[in-house]
Amino acid sequence: MVTTMSTQPPAADATASSPKGGANKMWGGRFAKAPAELMAAINNSLPIDQRLLHEDIAGSIAHATMLGQVGIITDEEARTLCDGLAGIKADAIAGRLRFDDQAEDIHMAVEAALTERVGAVGGKLHTARSRNDQVATDFRLWLRTQCTAMHDKIKELQGVLLDHAEGHAHTVMPGFTHLQVAQPVSLAHHLLAYVHALGRDRTRFADAAKRMNECPLGAAALAGTPFPIDREATAAALGFDRPCGNAMDAVSARDFALETVSAAVIATTTLSRWAEEIVIWSNPRFGFVDLPDDWSTGSSIMPQKRNPDAAELIRAKPGVVLGSYVGLATIMKGLPMAYSKDLQEDKVTTFRAVDETTLAIDVMTAMTKSMTFSPDAMRDALEQGYPTATDLADHLVSAHGVPFRDAHAITGRIVRRAEAMRCALSQLPITEMQAEFPSITEAVRPKLDVTASMATRNSQGGTAPETTLNAIAAQRAQLSE
Ligand code: ARG
DSSP states (O other): OOHHHHHSOOOHHHHHHOOGGGOOTTTGGGOSSOOOHHHHHHHOOHHHHGGGHHHHHHHHHHHHHHHHHTTSSOHHHHHHHHHHHHHHHHHHHTTOOOOOTTOSSHHHHHHHHHHHHHOGGGGGTTTTOOHHHHHHHHHHHHHHHHHHHHHHHHHHHHHHHHHHHHTTSSOEEEEEETTEEEEEEEHHHHHHHHHHHHHHHHHHHHHHHHHTOEEOTTOTTTTOOSSOOOHHHHHHHTTOSEEOSOHHHHHHOOHHHHHHHHHHHHHHHHHHHHHHHHHHHHSTTTOOEEOOGGGOBOOSSOTTOOBOHHHHHHHHHHHHHHHHHHHHHHHHTTOOSSOOGGGGGHHHHHHHHHHHHHHHHHHHHHHHHHOEEOHHHHHHHHHTTOTTHHHHHHHHHHHHOOOHHHHHHHHHHHHHHHHHTTOOGGGSOHHHHHHHSTTOOGGGGGGGOHHHHHHHOOSTTOOOHHHHHHHHHHHHHHHTO
16 A cells, blocks of 8 residues: 555554465455465456545445444544544545555555554454445445536537537538438537437436435445444435345445446447537538547548548447446346455446546537538538428429329429439429429429428427527526526
């Protein structure tokens, strides 16, 4: 630990009970020899779980306080333990804490640091608990914080998309199906689609945080404890809604991590879809969006290149996060009750998923903020795609009483004429249309205009500017809830 720690002699009582042959100080009583080097290599988790330091200290302070309150240790001892733990935390924040590299995991490292600091009374901290309930508590505390952080970050991204949307309720662009021009929509309508999806992604993290908010502490190894502990007190002190109801479940459940990581898979999948659109839209063939220099990268050989690397990396993240999910689910599958050491590997996969997801959201938010859109390029692409063909067919139905199926066929032939003349439908001479449907008149012309077409789609959730502006306001209201 504190490098000093491993080099200093152990406290007097600790020496008295310490095992022979350098066996583990915490559990070596029945062992004559220390673990083999390779045994230690596979067993030691400190490099990974030291991330749980602050949660471990918080859990231990709650536990020590409760032990004092119910009289399992004296008030004086409880105070000594809590002060010692607070001192370790202060050292960690100041960058002074060094873990004993012999420590098997974060829980033992903290206890060793505590005992070094306060003497033999440090050994009383582990009364009426086990590392099994301890690690489950630490992990839930950590993940609860991360769920809130990811939730809030997604909210920020939604805000950035809404800012862009607000300025583009009248910006007309091709709405795509099959990535082929379908109907005119506003850029705001397109961006709002992501705002809605991200709203579900964000609340999935909030739901996971709520469901995991039960406290394992006091479950001890798996069976509970004969000591008169107060689980309600420790649960409340750590901000949990209640203690976990079954001690075996408490120490062995990791569905809260599976749920969070699955929410991360889904959230990064949404991000990857927007990322893919950024890749497509920033291609000069589309030119819908301009990524500034600081969000583009160059090629080491092709001087002209401007690559959307960040978007491509975000596009790849669901692969990485799903890998974590599969890893974690595979670790959990078929594990008998209650604790098994397999569960130590849960943190490797979960930390990775959370880190990658957090990075992906942060990058997407910053990159989206930096983008500028090109309404001209959007309109050009739109005009080339006969996006008002549906409006023409609808006009034949409503103004001329043509059955829709026939109107569809007539319109298809009119589109072919426009294609042959290389012009937009709105530009096609009326005589060309009359060649396919003699009674059509110039009254159709306004229907072929993309902006007018967009404005007609004012059904709830539609792309008409007025409808979209109301939807933006409603989403803003949800964000400020
Ligand atoms: N480092 C262990 C983990 O992460 C802590 C619990 C160890 N419990 C045990 N019975 N060996 O799961």
